[in-house]
Amino acid sequence: MTTQVRGRAAREAKLEALQEQLSESVTALVTGEDWKRALTFAAQFRGRSFGNSMLIAAQHFAAYKEGRVPEPTPTYVAGFHQWLSLGRSVARGQHGYGILAPVTGQFASFTPDDPNSWRRLARNDKPISGEYTRTRMIGVKPTYVWDISQTTGDRVPELPRPSLLQGQAPAGLWDGLADQITAAGFELRLVSSAAAIGGANGLTDFLSREVSVRMDMDDAAQVKTLAHELGHVLLHAPPETALTTESAADATLHRGNAEVEAESVALMVGAAHGLDTSSYTVPYVSTWAASVPGKNPVEVVHATAERVRATALRILDKVDTQQVGDGNPPGLDREALSHRTGAAPVTTNARRDGAVLGL
Template sequence: MSTKPQPNHDREAKLVELHEHLVASVETLVTGDEWKRALEFAARFCTRSFNNTLLIWWQHEAAYRQGRVPNPMPTYVAGFKQWQALGRRVIAGQRGYMIFAPLTARFATSAPMDANSWRRLDRNERPRAGEIVRPRMVGVRPAYVWDFSQTDGRPLPELPRPSLLHGEAPPGLWDGLAAIVRDESFSLSMVTDVSELRGANGVTDFRARAVIVRDDMDASARVKTLAHELAHIRMHGPESDASSHRGIGEVEAESVALMIGAAHGMDTSDYTIPYVSSWANSVQGKTPTEVIQETGERVRRTAAAILDQLPTTQGAGGDPPGLDRREHIQRMSATAVTASSERQPEQLEARSL
């Protein structure tokens, strides 16, 4: 008799439900205002993937409308056991927000430079002598997280929050961004004559490896412009796809700048984000939904990488203060976790995509 495991139909149904929720939330991002709202939200949860951020946003809004949570925006989200480790517990009756979590498997090889030499190990299989073993993602499964407002218990430590006056820039942000620009081997200069930039606030010249920013703007505008130009450096070199879709490149760069500003408490109400629908429909071979999801994840990854390099006071990225995400990821990578139903939240702990 065959012992091959049967498909988990409950899990597959949940994945289909997640996909439908994700498509519905992405399809709302058809105007600049909605795109801006999504990015401002994602900036507060930059440790999560763009897809999972949208899922959390969508489900929390629904919970707020139904009166199940007190605030329209989530504060910190974490898994069931993560909240327990912080001395808090999920309040009875509170439903978690379903997100995608990775399924990983172990792969072994004696020739790691040969991409075709890796083989997947069975659950209890040991590697051969001389082989190295690495985990790889092989799929996704549903997992659950809960907002801080859905828990009670030990208070969380207060994190410092930047407080800005209108027109000011967060302390150290200009210097931090400038250092990263120079680390990319680009020079940075300021100009007072707007005509030198043909009306633009900033310019990135890949041939000359130079960034130029207007000097006659408020400090916050200069910082935002520098973040925009750094995003071009990281994402839009001469060989990038954005070079043939300038609209996408400009939306991506401005979106990264918005996320970096929002992570530092900057008021982004005056930022100009082009309408998403105008460029999302212009990419051949992909639906607008696919373009938005891919663009959102590229923006999030770029902004998160820049934020990691900055020595500035920022938000917590959506993780509760005191949570060691790296330790949690290492523990979950080393432990096989079986997803179950929402009625068994202790089995649903996982790092998110």
Template structure:
């Protein structure tokens, strides 16, 4: 009994330390360039929540400064059991990066609309006709390691996007335009910014149109179209969440655009987004909570766009081949090695 109580206290202390570290990491985003780099990094680790991607980033940076890893930015991260599944072993002396992992329960009900729901015991199967759902009940600390902290079998080499100067990835413009149309908006082009009040792009909810200026290079036009598609998906009339604070809509739309382009390995250094700390600090809530909740809306929207695109994209942070290895040997991966972190 005493041991269980001690384990609970240790877990709570680790969670408190993780929240404090996350708050420090968000507080360190003091410039537009810092925020852009955070978005670009999260795009390459988009399978994980914003909070977990930030935690991985700051812990890897500390490991780099201490000389424990060779590169300042992580490449692929996975749990201990997942690396073993890929034929790799964590090197002796390498500390893992602590992140938040979900604690879930399996719930069943004969009538999902009316309930009641009951928890399934370990190894228990649902009765015939019962609906099973997984419910998030909390978080726990878990550990992941970068590939540079492991040794073993080589990883598969995924295809990488190849771009010319100023070019957009093949199929990106058409894929984005198709999604705009699927949301019921018509595409328009104007010769230059003068046609849309000096802007690069414009979403008109009343006329259900998206307009992009034609006198930009293809990469800039694709970025602008992704920005406008984010407005279509997130900021239409009646969307209370978008209207809660001035500037949130533009921050979200630009962040979605940057994540979409960064996921195609397009250099977004020419583009900036408004620094969020200014408006986040003026909201009557925890600024860390504001930033992480907003970023997770961005992440979900970007993922929804990327999943519908038939384009070559950079990896999402998980080692190449892991999804197939898990599919073939699901029992080999312990619960303590989450592939995807929960939104914080």
């Protein structure tokens, strides 16, 4: 067996082991409380995909139980060379956490609207003049990251963290959410009490294009409700009114989990601002995840988590608020981070923006 073949076999074995560990981690999300803890962690490590955040959480907790790290939850994670670029090095005897990093390829096309027109560029190929270029994910590979507690060296500056009193809403969050609701073509109605909207805290009406929120709650509860309704607006428009029908059909027809998704989006938005998520209510995962025909619960949970994460990130990117860190050490080059360690990807530009799918 050649060295190249042995290396490929070793990589495939590592990849299979990571995928099995990820499946086990997702399978363990049995109750609403498990789901809430997972999404809260993912919000604090939103620079990573949901799958990679679960892998990091599981391996860090195992390291904590073995006495290799001082806390059960990681703070910042980065790759070996990324820590070196920040003046820190991995301590002797510390094992990295395996995650799934994207393998990307460059594609080019003269007619980008035709999905069959894209051709893959070889390593040293360049696009022909007039072609559009796009980076796409073509596979995954195992790679490793370490928590800051596993490294030594220069001090990494601490990011400011939101400090909220009980019932207080993060400054600017209400306005940022409200702006996104109105930008989506909905009118925001503030009602005096739940009686005005059938006993609910909030209501999204796709026919009248109205979002209603009751105002007889504290500020934090009002913001949470507004984020919940914005989750509905972005994810659950009926097919005849939606820009894309896939998410609405998936949520309403297959598993009826629109409330789960909207509440989960609100939870991630809140957790990214340091809000207490203990009041968020999510039904048992095992109930709604088992109701999709043709898919096993692990597939459903993972897909739903990624949809929730993508929607929460879309919301968070458009609000001008102080948020908790995203799990990446301050000061890292974001493009290098995405390509090396499976963090949130960076879109590359040619004549038109192209999407990069991350893990």
